[in-house]
Amino acid sequence: MSxxxxxxxxxxxxxxxxxxxxxxxxxxxxxxxxxxISRLNREDPENRRLTRSGLLLNSxxxxxxxxxxxSVLRSAASVLILGTAGLMVLSExxxxxxxxxxxxxxxxxxxxxxxxxxxxxxISGMFMLLEDQYGVGDTIDVGEATGTVLEIGxxxxxxxxxxxxxxxxxxxxIKRVGNLSQGWSTALVDVEVPADTDVExxxxxxxxxxxxxxxxxxxxxxxWEPVRYLGVESVSAESIMVKVAAxxxxxxxxxxxxxxxxxxxxxxxxxxxxxxxxxxxxxxxxPRPAAAAPAEPAAAE
Numbered sequence: 001m002s003x004x005x006x007x008x009x010x011x012x013x014x015x016x017x018x019x020x021x022x023x024x025x026x027x028x029x030x031x032x033x034x035x036x037i038s039r040l041n042r043e044d045p046e047n048r049r050l051t052r053s054g055l056l057l058n059s060x061x062x063x064x065x066x067x068x069x070x071s072v073l074r075s076a077a078s079v080l081i082l083g084t085a086g087l088m089v090l091s092e093x094x095x096x097x098x099x100x101x102x103x104x105x106x107x108x109x110x111x112x113x114x115x116x117x118x119x120x121x122x123i124s125g126m127f128m129l130l131e132d133q134y135g136v137g138d139t140i141d142v143g144e145a146t147g148t149v150l151e152i153g154x155x156x157x158x159x160x161x162x163x164x165x166x167x168x169x170x171x172x173x174i175k176r177v178g179n180l181s182q183g184w185s186t187a188l189v190d191v192e193v194p195a196d197t198d199v200e201x202x203x204x205x206x207x208x209x210x211x212x213x214x215x216x217x218x219x220x221x222x223x224w225e226p227v228r229y230l231g232v233e234s235v236s237a238e239s240i241m242v243k244v245a246a247x248x249x250x251x252x253x254x255x256x257x258x259x260x261x262x263x264x265x266x267x268x269x270x271x272x273x274x275x276x277x278x279x280x281x282x283x284x285x286x287p288r289p290a291a292a293a294p295a296e297p298a299a300a301e
Contacts (some may be wrong), residue, residue, distance in 0.1 A: 011092050018092070022085030029077045037070035068129050068152060118155065120172035125154040128171060134179050139251050141178035142169055184224055185253035187246045189261050192239050193268070199240070203229045205271065206244055209263045219259060222252045227260065 129152065134140045138149045140159070145167035147159035157174070159167040193202060210227025213219050225247040233241040244264070248256045 014092050015089050018085050018088050022081055026078055026081045029081065030074050033070055033073045033077065037066045065129055065132065065135055065152070068125075068154065072126060072154065117170075117172060121155040121170050124171040124174065125152070125157075128152070128157075128174075128177075129154075133177055134181075138179055138181040140180065142174050143176060144173075145169055181250045183250055185248045185250050187248050187253045187256040187260060189244045189257055189264065190233065191242050191244060191264055191268075193242070195235070195237060195239055197240065199232065199242070202242060205267050206242075206264070209260070209267050210244075210246070213260060213263060219256065222248050222256055224248060 128134070134149055134152075136149050136152065139147065140149060142157075142159075145159055145161065147161040147165075147167055149157065150160050150166070151158040153171075155171060157169045157171060159169060161167060191202075191206070206227065206229045214223050214226060223246055227244060227246045230243040230245050233243045235241075244260065246256055246260060
């Protein structure tokens with residue numbers, strides 16, 4: 001009888017020791033992860049304008065990304081440590097782990113098969129966060145929806161569309177991502193003028209409009225390069241089309257296009273090119289000379 005009590009007492013002490021060590025290790029690991037995340041979130045006063053491919057990494061983007069990664073690391077550490085401690089406790093009380101592990105494996109396969117879409121969403125979300133494909137405040141195109149990123153979760157990414165709608169996109173369904181806020185954007189404007197316009201004078205006018213735009217606030221900060229005259233895009237009997245481009249801050253291309261288009265229209269009006277009548281055409285589709293009236297038959301004598 002005393003031997004049994006000694007055995008149970010020894011097993012109980014071992015179990016308590018296992019639980020105490022597991023909880024201590026879990027607390028230490030989670031605290032270390034939390035301190036690491038806090039250090040990543042800390043602002044660097046000497047290098048606040050950190051850029052990645054020309055993208056300003058704001059504090060909210062960095063905070064959410066690091067907190068999501070920290071949450072995954074803390075959860076994984078807890079599952080690993082507590083799971084190992086649980087198996088050790090079961091071994092101490094005499095439970096055969098072989099059949100239990102086999103049953104757990106079968107159950108895990110069944111659960112994984114039933115929740116494969118959820119697992120796919122979580123894994124995709126982890127890789128998106130680790131690779132920093134996009135962040136809070138970025139404007140992205142994920143195929144089915146386009147908008148500004150409001151929140152990034154392990155399972156769902158939340159977007160705000162241009163019309164104010166909120167999109168909840170599962171990470172596992174995102175096959176490709178177009179980030180419109182990384183690097184730089186291009187403002188493209190087509191200018192149509194009459195066919196007899198002096199192209200060299202038009203090129204000079206575009207350069208003057210671009211130089212004026214680059215000196216005015218806030219456009220001088222949005223323009224990363226001078227406005228470029230790309231050349232003649234198309235030619236017809238009535239008009240010619242030239243293309244103008246400007247490299248801008250990421251995501252600011254459309255507003256630069258509108259401002260540049262307005263300034264070019266004003267310059268064309270001042271030059272008398274905007275409201276001119278098209279040149280008369282001779283041939284198909286153009287005015288034709290009036291047909292001569294048929295001669296009257298000679299009067300019968």
